[in-house]
Amino acid sequence: PDAMSFVQAVVNIQQTWLKRFAPVRSPNDVFSFSGLDTSPDIHVRLLDQVLAIAPYLLPPDNLSFPVLWHTDLHGGNIMIKAEGAPDITGIIDWQRMSVAPLFMQCVYPEFVKYTGDDRIVLPPGLKLPELPPDFDQYSEDEQTLIKGQYRLAIFYKSYEASIAYNSPHQLAIHGYPDSDINHLKVFVGSSSRTWFDGAHHLFQYLLEIEENWDEIAPGTAFPVLWHKQDIEQYHRDYARLEAYDDCASRLVDELQIEASGWVSNERYEEVRAKCDELQRSWDVDKNGGPFPFQDGAPSDILS
Structure with a gap:
């Protein structure tokens, strides 16, 4: 359909x-x-x-074909093994999910979205973020905080790079x-x-x-x-x-x-x-x- x-x-x-x-x-x-x-x-x-x-x-059709998509994929809905390598064992909270056109469903998963520190700037395209230029001027505690946010920003940009190579339809939606x-x-x-x-x-x-x-x-x-x-x-x-x-x-x-x-x-x-x-x-x-x-x-x- x-x-x-x-x-x-x-x-x-x-x-x-x-x-x-x-x-x-x-x-x-x-x-x-x-x-x-x-x-x-x-x-x-x-x-x-x-x-x-x-x-x-x-x-167009390449952005409208039907998909089943989990639109509320935050960390609490992803089950992983309690011990050993963090393999995914299940995805929960599927109520109210449905098959619908890609443009209705395609969202960045909540667990990869970056909404953190304003000092970490997310560059456009397939470029990695950088630490703030005045990073060395912050206290040790602040540097630890900024590094943690930097890792989250890297995670987000890595996801962007992944869909660029592995999911062209999703990339096209985000470019719309x-x-x-x-x-x-x-x-x-x-x-x-x-x-x-x-x-x-x-x-x-x-x-x-x-x-x-x-x-x-x-x-x-x-x-x-x-x-x-x-x-x-x-x-x-x-x-x-x-x-x-x-x-x-x-x-x-x-x-x-x-x-x-x-x-x-x-x-x-x-x-x-x-x-x-x-x-x-x-x-x-x-x-x-x-x-x-x-x-x-x-x-x-x-x-």
Whole structure:
């Protein structure tokens, strides 16, 4: 199957769910983010527009063939032998992994990413990083720290060199403009959960694509005719909903929890008390919507 088949499947599954199970929401529903969310029909219509636009956005076949890829490969998910040579004995945490086009899956494993010391500069291409020129001026403890970061940077660049020689398709993906790939990932991903995230996100992606259409498909008419009432509703709601997303994100940071609301058993009582306190002071009008962590709120995790 090609990448377009994947996009069609994502959209068809979501549209079928919307038609069969999504309830018509009351305009008074506090978690109806936008006027666009009161009816499943609006979501179905937006997803039809995704199918009209998608063929123009997809990367070439060599970046779109289906792969099974572990997209959360950090050190804790790699099992090695307790004794002897550190051979890999297993990879865990495969839930929610799937077969999907390469451009949707291809990421640097978490265990090789380098996000360490700013004094270690990662050069472009197949060049190795170097120690900072003033390395000798640091204290012994600082030098030890910098050397440790340097080894991690070498590890990262070695991985880059490895895929350059052994995985040309992966190298091609990483050479593709990040903005294009990330836009596609978000665009397709949003198509699978419009009812839970709100239609305004997908609507915004479609409008951004329209703004750049002359670069995406020169000489081709934009294949979507908007409903006037949808556009008007979008413009009424979007600024408020963007402010709400920002407030919810800052709330997650303040509580030091995951976006889904998950918290460890050890911190549960502490976070619950803090959450109750913040909910009492939450200003619905100022923050653009209801307090996000309460009964009936949508979850970041649907499976």
